[in-house]
Amino acid sequence: MSGPLEGRVALVAGATRGAGRGIAVELGAAGATVYVTGRTTRTRRSEYDRPETIEDTADLVTEAGGHGVAVPTDHLDPGQVRSLVDRIAAEQGRLDVLVNDIWGGEHLFEWDAPVWEHDLDNGLRLLRLAVETHAITSHHALPLLLRRPGALVVEMTDGTTDYNRDTYRVNFFYDLAKNSVLRMAFALGHELGPRGATAVALTPGWLRSEMMLDHFGVREDNWRDALDSVPHFAISETPRYVGRAVAALAADPDVARHNGRSLSSGQLAGVYGFTDLDGSRPDAWRYLVEVQDPGKAADTTGYR
Template sequence: MGPSLKGKVCLVTGAARGIGKGIALQLGEAGATVYITGRTEKNLKECAAEIKARGGNPVIVQMDHGNDADVENLFAKIKAEQSGKLDVLVNNAYAGVDMIFKNTGKKFYETDPAQTWDCINGVGLRGHYICTTLASRIMVERQEGLIVNVSSIGGLRYLFNVAYGIGKAGCDRMAADCAMELKKKNVTMVSLWPGPVQTEYITENVMEDKDSKNPMKKAFEEGESIEFSGKAIANLAADPDVIKKTGRILQTVDLAHEYGFKDTDNGMPMDFRLVKNLLRHAGYTGLAAWVPEFFKVPLLFVHYGSYKF
């Protein structure tokens, strides 16, 4: 039996496909009213139909998160329609995936700087900050709420490209600093790190491409479904003590162990903090076979792996 979010009002940005869709599905399945945003009406309608089939109440908002007026209208709509209530904001809208994969292997100085930055961090980092600000104005008034930035380990160590890492590090720092100013108002903000996620884009362009030389292909094969992050957020939203986690970076696999949920296939995605898995992916399969399952890299060591000092 999963968590119940009946009576909760949630907003998932960029919910037409990928992780955003998976999160919206899980929040809807838990009984919440879920506002879903995106640019493609067809995909939004498909997501809404599935949310409804699972017992949730979807509200489609077709919009562009790169347009500030659209974003302001979104929050005004929620405030008016829900009598000033917004319980959960998930900052997931992101426009940089195609840009990242089309420029794989290129150095930052080999790409157009303004185009790369704006594409990856405009709807991403900048958009998350604007949404967080507008959502906080609603939540602070009621002294209740949860804000989640969908981030990644790219905020800690180099991943994909320079602009991506800067954006994800900014998302993590945003969650930490906003949490400092929101905590006394009982509003929680965290940064969520999924592992490799088998999104539609990854499945089509990496996993099903036999000629793909993407070094992350092997990791994606043992990755999470698009709904695993949704299960993590649904449990966070239902946790009466979630404020104790405010300001932190939370990993989906760690939350699965804490709250006792599994992925949609009833399995557990690969945990990259397990020493056994790290050795196996480094090619030391023989040694990995001898390492016990409970040997895990402490989070303190993960922090020191950021090579920032």
Template structure:
């Protein structure tokens, strides 16, 4: 298959559904050979990349169905059952890629995450960190933060001899603020810091490492969240803002388009060690979401006005007027 990533070998962890699936679909469509991982090949299980509204909602999806959709688009996909909390499973995954692809690995996307149900339950209960169940840290960060690091170690061992490659952590602004649960915030902040620190060691080997922030994404679970909160008070400002975020949210494949452009960017080393937002990549390369929509930079004044309900004022405000990065950091960090 031809495409901007023809001949490339990629791994996307946690690709049964949601953002991981969207990334895998776009990589396959761009011509790459894509290895996708998940805990189960065929079973329906609970998963979401980001926040889940409720631990009671079941959303289906399998590695096999993702692989079939990639193949139907003309791509090549290899589904691999892998529990990212099990180091031996991860080792077998990378050994398989090494053997089957003659040691080649061009892109690793760290997306696997298993703490969604625990986070949802904690939000619902309104727990402080000392009221959480024992083991909450591991529940949220063993597959997430720790799993990303272990996968990055294995990926680097394949990429360094080739003197090329790209590693991406799917993260979120959750590392900037007090949100959801403490282990979640620390985990997302750690994902960003991991990209920054690992990039230092990898730079001399021409390997880039970035942290990717999608915006609000219309995953299966997020859409279920919207339906599950329709009975909330119309006067609840937080609920109104959440509803607008969902309505204007990205499709899961928008992050995939960002990954494709990052992987094909000849100047990717300039972004290494940095946080990259999906809308920034879209604006840089001039593309829209798969449904044709243009997504507004979430750090722009226009986005904030639209989210708060001032749609008329947002309509006449240029998108390029935005909060600078240093100001955003200063707002949420206390030194």
């Protein structure tokens, strides 16, 4: 049976691991051809020095029912991004979904360090990776995306507009990076909406990415063992959950109703009716506001 995105073409920029991989796989499960990019391949690793590769992600896309295409790309290099888009245009003649999930800043920020104490080079590098990459990718990819009406741009970030407006996020550089991406989606909504396309900002909740699981010393099959030391981790979600959010948006013929908005995986699960892999529907951002941030005991009843 064909999926709802059969014949559609997506680019997930930053799909080596984490949310990007989860999104790519779910777009594939819906039948899309998905180009996946990143800097870590089976022959070369980025400074993260982790084992996940874009080829692995492409294989998972194909196994899910789509067609995965891995293209090594440094999104800080406009020439590489231009070549990537030219390749998609030559091979497919269209681009229906662009997901800007480039990040790369986990090893560059210092928790709660004020700007004058934070390493300046690392802070500026973080901003380049988190913001400049998105601008470069949009600049080169959007002309192809706008060839057909109904296309979708998803700007991936951390936190909703409402939450980030009133909450200091980690430090100056991290806060600026994540809020800049929210504003990018708002601006793109104004530029793309009149031209027949939709732009949104999207945040997962507490993501059980490969790096997060490693940080807590657990695997996906025993992740609840981490609750002994981090009880609020009970609200966490797999990367496939936000992937299902993107797939639902891409398949929605009325997706323009979301144009320019800030959305979350848990919020969209309520709109579209999808679940995480375990059948639950975690709503992490409501949980943070109502349970975790006020200092209440961990209790996910009514939140997943």
